Amino acid sequence: MEYNIDFLYVGDGDAIIIWARNPQVQDFVFFLDGGNAGNGQKIVDHYNTLIRPHLYDKRLIGFINSHPHADHINGLVEVIEILKSEINFGIYNDPVECITQEHKDRIHQSYIENEDPDITHLYETFEKIEILNELCVNYGIKRYNAYSDDINFFGGSFKILSPSKDFYVNLVQYFSDVDFLKTVDYSRKTLPYITEEENLQPCAIVDAANDASPENLTGTVIQLIDSENRKYILTSDAGIDAFEYMETDGFDPENIVLVQLPHHGSRRNINTKWLSKFNPTYYIASAAGNAKHPRRAVINCIKRNLPNCGTYSTHTNKGAIAYTTNNAVFPKRYWGPATPL
Ligand SMILES: [Zn+2]
Numbered sequence: 316m317e318y319n320i321d322f323l324y325v326g327d328g329d330a331i332i333i334w335a336r337n338p339q340v341q342d343f344v345f346f347l348d349g350g351n352a353g354n355g356q357k358i359v360d361h362y363n364t365l366i367r368p369h370l371y372d373k374r375l376i377g378f379i380n381s382h383p384h385a386d387h388i389n390g391l392v393e394v395i396e397i398l399k400s401e402i403n404f405g406i407y408n409d410p411v412e413c414i415t416q417e418h419k420d421r422i423h424q425s426y427i428e429n430e431d432p433d434i435t436h437l438y439e440t441f442e443k444i445e446i447l448n449e450l451c452v453n454y455g456i457k458r459y460n461a462y463s464d465d466i467n468f469f470g471g472s473f474k475i476l477s478p479s480k481d482f483y484v485n486l487v488q489y490f491s492d493v494d495f496l497k498t499v500d501y502s503r504k505t506l507p508y509i510t511e512e513e514n515l516q517p518c519a520i521v522d523a524a525n526d527a528s529p530e531n532l533t534g535t536v537i538q539l540i541d542s543e544n545r546k547y548i549l550t551s552d553a554g555i556d557a558f559e560y561m562e563t564d565g566f567d568p569e570n571i572v573l574v575q576l577p578h579h580g581s582r583r584n585i586n587t588k589w590l591s592k593f594n595p596t597y598y599i600a601s602a603a604g605n606a607k608h609p610r611r612a613v614i615n616c617i618k619r620n621l622p623n624c625g626t627y628s629t630h631t632n633k634g635a636i637a638y639t640t641n642n643a644v645f646p647k648r649y650w651g652p653a654t655p656l
Pocket residue numbers: 327328329384386387552578579
């Protein structure tokens with residue numbers, strides 16, 4: 316299988332189109348997230364002009380929702396509303412399926428009483444997933460869970476590395492626990508800052524605290540392998556705990572060409588060890604280009620440890636960054652080279 320991966324600029328959010336091609340046989344398109352609300356049409360326009368006219372008649376079109384946060388699911392819902400039955404399948408996890416009715420009722424009650432912003436946020440993600448469920452029913456879209464246990468296509472060339480069903484179900488109990496949510500504050504808006512230290516001690520900042528939220532940790536990590544056995548890793552908003560788990564589950568971080576920096580290049584979802592362990596030729600962030608995303612300390616820490624690695628971000632040209640595993644099997648686009656950070 317060969318792949319063309321398009322990273323579309325949608326500010327702080329993910330909108331990635333994976334075009335998988337079995338040359339001369341069949342095409343597969345995966346819309347992996349769609350950024351915030353308002354980005355759906357732009358993603359469909361990109362698909363309609365640059366991908367769709369070139370697809371073989373034998374094709375399957377699908378979507379993947381990494382996790383139901385607004386900067387990943389809202390634009391994706393718009394993509395599905397536009398393309399309707401052209402989409403054949405959808406891959407995502409529904410947290411509501413993993414909790415008891417009593418548990419659900421408690422969250423609903425707490426939401427109505429406006430007890431905590433994290434609970435409101437959680438309830439809103441439940442509502443978005445409900446919309447996804449309805450769209451799948453309305454347009455005859457076949458649904459799969461986004462578990463590493465289930466998703467392994469093309470003889471292992473396309474697979475979900477995380478979450479496993481166990482990992483996911485455990486984390487859902489944790490992040491949907493009303494008492495737990497009242498004690499934390501994931502909705503906080505910390506002021507972004509850039510200090511001298513980001514340049515002088517970048518890896519210390521990257522390693523300081525890997526406090527990715529448990530919801531982010533359930534985000535899908537996808538691995539693509541091309542015909543030359545080179546790997547491409549799409550991390551959404553996952554983090555260290557997910558990567559550590561993947562390794563215990565058989566992930567071999569060898570021969571990696573490209574890794575998406577997790578969580579838009581935040582310092583909270585990566586550390587020096589994993590930056591070096593992935594050791595790709597390219598890192599790419601799907602980011603707005605503000606002080607936090609991608610975080611300067613993360614970029615500087617990569618430069619310090621991996622001097623031959625090119626780091627890119629979608630914000631640099633605010634268009635799209637594409638990677639093609641084999642130029643000979645995809646149409647030429649005549650785009651210029653992307654500018655590294
Ligand atoms: Zn995100």
